[in-house]
Amino acid sequence: MSSRGERIPEILAGFLTVLVLLVLYAPVLVSALFSVVTIQRGTILWETFSLSSYATLWSNSSVLQALANTAIVAIASAAAALLFGIALAFYTRSENAIGRRSIEVLIYLPFLLPPIVTGLSLLVTTSALGVGRGLFTVIIGHTIFVLAVAYRLVSTRLAALPPSLLEASADLGASRWQTLRYVLLPHLASSIVTGAILALTLSFDETLISTFVAGDQMTLPLRLWAMMRVGFTPEINALVTLVLITSIALALLAAWRLKPSWSEADSSD
Amino acid sequence: MTGHAKRWLLFAVVAALPVLFILLPIASFLITSFFRVEGGVILADPNLSNYGAFFGNWTYLGTFLGTLWLCLQVVLLSIALGYPVAWFIWRRSGTVRYALLLLAVMPLFMSYIVKLYTLRAMLGLNGLLNQMLVGIGFLDGPSQFFLFNQRAVLITMTVIYLPFVILPIFLSLERIPRGLLSASADLGAGAFDTFRRIVLPLSLPGTIAGGLFAFVLALGDFVTPQMVGGTTGFTIGRVIWSQFGLAYNWPFGSAISAVLLAVALLIIGLGGYAASRRRV
Amino acid sequence: MALELVGIRKNYDRLEVLPPLDLSIVDGEFLTLLGPSGSGKTTVLRIIGGFARPSGGQLMFDETDITDLPANRRPFNTVFQDYALFPHMTVRDNVGYGPLVQRRDPARSARLVSETLAIVGLAAMEQRYPSQLSGGQRQRVALARAIVCEPKVILLDEPLAALDASLRRQMQLFLKDIQRQIKTTFVFVTHDQEEAITMSDRIAVMNGGRIEQLGSPRDLYFQPKTKFVATFFGDNNIVEGVLAPGAGEVDTPLGRLPIDRRGMPAIEGRCIVAVRPERMRIGGENGAAIAGQVAEVVFSGPMTRILVAPAAAPELRLDVRLSSDAGQPPPQVGERVTVVFDPSDAVVVPG
Numbered sequence: 060m061s062s063r064g065e066r067i068p069e070i071l072a073g074f075l076t077v078l079v080l081l082v083l084y085a086p087v088l089v090s091a092l093f094s095v096v097t098i099q100r101g102t103i104l105w106e107t108f109s110l111s112s113y114a115t116l117w118s119n120s121s122v123l124q125a126l127a128n129t130a131i132v133a134i135a136s137a138a139a140a141l142l143f144g145i146a147l148a149f150y151t152r153s154e155n156a157i158g159r160r161s162i163e164v165l166i167y168l169p170f171l172l173p174p175i176v177t178g179l180s181l182l183v184t185t186s187a188l189g190v191g192r193g194l195f196t197v198i199i200g201h202t203i204f205v206l207a208v209a210y211r212l213v214s215t216r217l218a219a220l221p222p223s224l225l226e227a228s229a230d231l232g233a234s235r236w237q238t239l240r241y242v243l244l245p246h247l248a249s250s251i252v253t254g255a256i257l258a259l260t261l262s263f264d265e266t267l268i269s270t271f272v273a274g275d276q277m278t279l280p281l282r283l284w285a286m287m288r289v290g291f292t293p294e295i296n297a298l299v300t301l302v303l304i305t306s307i308a309l310a311l312l313a314a315w316r317l318k319p320s321w322s323e324a325d326s327s328d
Numbered sequence: 329m330t331g332h333a334k335r336w337l338l339f340a341v342v343a344a345l346p347v348l349f350i351l352l353p354i355a356s357f358l359i360t361s362f363f364r365v366e367g368g369v370i371l372a373d374p375n376l377s378n379y380g381a382f383f384g385n386w387t388y389l390g391t392f393l394g395t396l397w398l399c400l401q402v403v404l405l406s407i408a409l410g411y412p413v414a415w416f417i418w419r420r421s422g423t424v425r426y427a428l429l430l431l432a433v434m435p436l437f438m439s440y441i442v443k444l445y446t447l448r449a450m451l452g453l454n455g456l457l458n459q460m461l462v463g464i465g466f467l468d469g470p471s472q473f474f475l476f477n478q479r480a481v482l483i484t485m486t487v488i489y490l491p492f493v494i495l496p497i498f499l500s501l502e503r504i505p506r507g508l509l510s511a512s513a514d515l516g517a518g519a520f521d522t523f524r525r526i527v528l529p530l531s532l533p534g535t536i537a538g539g540l541f542a543f544v545l546a547l548g549d550f551v552t553p554q555m556v557g558g559t560t561g562f563t564i565g566r567v568i569w570s571q572f573g574l575a576y577n578w579p580f581g582s583a584i585s586a587v588l589l590a591v592a593l594l595i596i597g598l599g600g601y602a603a604s605r606r607r608v
Numbered sequence: 609m610a611l612e613l614v615g616i617r618k619n620y621d622r623l624e625v626l627p628p629l630d631l632s633i634v635d636g637e638f639l640t641l642l643g644p645s646g647s648g649k650t651t652v653l654r655i656i657g658g659f660a661r662p663s664g665g666q667l668m669f670d671e672t673d674i675t676d677l678p679a680n681r682r683p684f685n686t687v688f689q690d691y692a693l694f695p696h697m698t699v700r701d702n703v704g705y706g707p708l709v710q711r712r713d714p715a716r717s718a719r720l721v722s723e724t725l726a727i728v729g730l731a732a733m734e735q736r737y738p739s740q741l742s743g744g745q746r747q748r749v750a751l752a753r754a755i756v757c758e759p760k761v762i763l764l765d766e767p768l769a770a771l772d773a774s775l776r777r778q779m780q781l782f783l784k785d786i787q788r789q790i791k792t793t794f795v796f797v798t799h800d801q802e803e804a805i806t807m808s809d810r811i812a813v814m815n816g817g818r819i820e821q822l823g824s825p826r827d828l829y830f831q832p833k834t835k836f837v838a839t840f841f842g843d844n845n846i847v848e849g850v851l852a853p854g855a856g857e858v859d860t861p862l863g864r865l866p867i868d869r870r871g872m873p874a875i876e877g878r879c880i881v882a883v884r885p886e887r888m889r890i891g892g893e894n895g896a897a898i899a900g901q902v903a904e905v906v907f908s909g910p911m912t913r914i915l916v917a918p919a920a921a922p923e924l925r926l927d928v929r930l931s932s933d934a935g936q937p938p939p940q941v942g943e944r945v946t947v948v949f950d951p952s953d954a955v956v957v958p959g
Contacts, residue, residue, distance in 0.1 A: 075409065086446030146342070165346035173545065183360050266551065510692065
């Protein structure tokens with residue numbers, strides 16, 4: 060029951076919430092609007108409505124190339140991060156594993172530190188080792204960045220698995236591989252899928268690490284950044300809108316998958 | 329082979345990946361920070377001249393301190409805005425609550441560069457903000473007040489990093505058992521007392537965590553100041569970036585980054601300590 | 609009359625969880641609301657505490673209507689089921705929270721907190737945090753926190769449910785002792801009938817949102833008025849039957865059983881006959897006799913439990929308790945016996 064003393068702060072906070080959400084979403088709405096109409100002196104010229112900027116985008120080969128690169132990087136780094144994340148989680152969750160704590164610190168480090176540090180340290184290392192920079196180095200950068208998320212999701216899920224389940228499986232005569240195949244992987248499936256979606260989303264938007272290690276390759280954010288230096292065009296707005304819609308779709312997908320654990324708290328009272 | 333040796337071997341195999349791809353790069357840039365550049369070539373000649381140049385030159389040190397101050401402002405502003413929002417969402421129930429939370433958190437996943445682009449467009453001379461302020465008669469004509477200065481960096485960073493603050497605060501509010509609020513009311517506390525003595529202290533760990541995220545992210549951000557900061561919005565991230573770009577002095581850039589890394593680790597450590605000291 | 613519930617009811621949307629209910633709680637008594645989960649006992653407690661708003665009816669305290677008074681302004685304090693101790697405060701700060709937010713005189717409060725901690729035996733632990741305490745100690749902090757403000761009524765929501773059996777018995781006596789010391793009204797909610805019998809002055813047995821019966825533990829045990837009370841409250845031998853108007857015998861599957869109608873409400877038609885296991889004997893004269901065969905003998909410490917299959921209805925079991933040190937050995941399984949009880953020990957309630 061809310062008491063009288065909370066009504067006024069609640070109204071103020073509600074007002075602030077609406078304001079903050081408007082500011083957070085104004086970018087999406089404004090760029091979507093700019094991509095289809097022309098605005099002059101504060102008035103929207105509805106008669107200029109056109110989807111042509113989306114069409115020109117489709118024939119812009121440098122944008123398409125950047126999009127392809129981004130897709131390659133996102134899929135490759137998500138897959139690599141999940142593979143390593145699962146392996147590392149199996150190790151740190153196993154009995155009497157040595158150095159569990161220090162391995163976890165290392166895994167979380169690139170996620171906690173400013174991306175600029177991760178980016179330039181990879182740049183310095185690849186240069187010292189004579190490795191050419193390109194999509195491959197971007198994939199490495201993104202992998203160690205999203206590894207923290209993949210590892211976290213999988214290891215939390217693994218910790219929730221009662222050890223007796225594995226013992227029961229062994230007791231029933233299952234081999235190690237059968238236990239992995241029929242008990243562990245199905246248990247981890249949901250966290251793997253959620254981890255994949257989050258990793259794809261993060262990689263899709265990653266800019267700061269990429270700029271250090273991309274060499275002369277372009278991912279979508281880097282291409283956008285380059286285009287922004289030139290100026291505002293409906294074409295950029297169209298691309299921006301598409302990027303935002305993709306991000307939102309991915310985020311909604313992740314949120315939908317995470318919902319059960321969040322809404323549990325709602326059932327109280 | 330003994331069981332003990334086997335365990336160490338397994339550890340070595342498993343640890344190889346994070347060591348190779350995470351520890352080694354950090355170590356190599358730390359080592360580079362002790363080298364120097366001569367005639368466009370990096371010389372492996374260990375010395376402290378880069379650190380001397382950084383701490384001995386007010387241009388760099390001042391920019392660094394200015395950046396720390398800017399990050400602190402971003403943190404304070406984000407918490408001042410984010411806490412009431414998180415609190416309001418927490419007080420809702422059912423679908424409204426989930427929808428609001430989703431709306432507040434989703435910008436986390438929206439392209440960083442796109443947000444920068446649109447915010448720059450909105451803050452500019454012909455941007456939405458100026459048009460609105462002129463439209464309601466607050467300003468006589470569009471103003472350069474909001475773009476290409478330190479203020480623009482502060483506003484933009486706050487907008488971009490706000491969701492990073494709202495989410496942990498909400499999650500820590502969410503962890504407060506409802507029973508504690510009933511107990512507080514039962515013992516005679518009014519809404520304000522319950523907030524001040526129960527809700528606020530128990531949500532402090534989340535608030536600290538959110539502030540930490542915002543601080544560390546703002547600290548290393550070099551694209552935001554470059555896009556909206558103009559000539560006065562200079563931050564240490566921009567200095568580092570320029571050392572790896574036009575200035576081509578990687579050792580010096582590495583040295584500044586090492587200082588940045590030390591500060592970031594210190595802040596994370598302090599925040600973690602402060603959060604864990606509250607018995608929750 | 610201290611606290612009075614007049615026609616209090618509660619609906620959640622269309623669902624009625626509490627039909628209109630009347631209950632008078634006497635000043636200084638230990639009243640227990642006893643019932644299975646879903647019986648509405650916690651809802652009643654939450655309404656008294658001010659955590660749930662009744663859909664109708666009135667809550668009167670000392671002839672004042674307090675139905676709309678918020679929880680923080682009621683002179684009642686609650687001991688919550690999960691204790692709800694503030695994790696970021698020491699034991700002392702938890703107990704001192706009430707006086708603090710009620711803006712009581714600090715010096716007097718400090719003394720009061722110390723005294724209360726001494727009463728519950730936690731004076732040595734006042735600087736600890738709840739996470740450093742055992743379950744029983746947390747329980748005592750919760751109690752101290754509730755009594756320190758000297759409330760008029762203390763509400764206890766299954767406070768012993770989380771404790772293990774031996775600690776629970778210890779805490780029952782402790783609670784009762786505290787109540788005698790501070791002479792405050794206790795309203796206690798539990799689903800454990802044994803706990804209710806041990807501690808209460810009066811018990812309200814609740815079922816489906818209704819109070820089935822209100823009375824002393826003795827009344828409820830020996831004079832149940834409904835089938836629910838007879839079955840819920842302690843072990844009982846229950847058999848269905850039909851009672852002819854004015855007759856002194858009930859027709860049951862076990863045959864015609866004599867009963868004593870004196871002091872019994874006028875019942876006729878379908879009914880239930882209930883006899884406590886310890887009021888039944890094996891063999892002997894005088895009273896109702898049922899022939900049967902011993903099906904099982906269970907030794908349980910001071911008492912030995914004998915389950916008898918009646919000859920007339922072998923699928924039923926009669927539960928007979930004999931003192932284990934009665935001098936003679938208990939009957940053997942398979943032995944033919946006669947179970948005897950005094951008609952005045954048979955309780956008849958409507959079926």
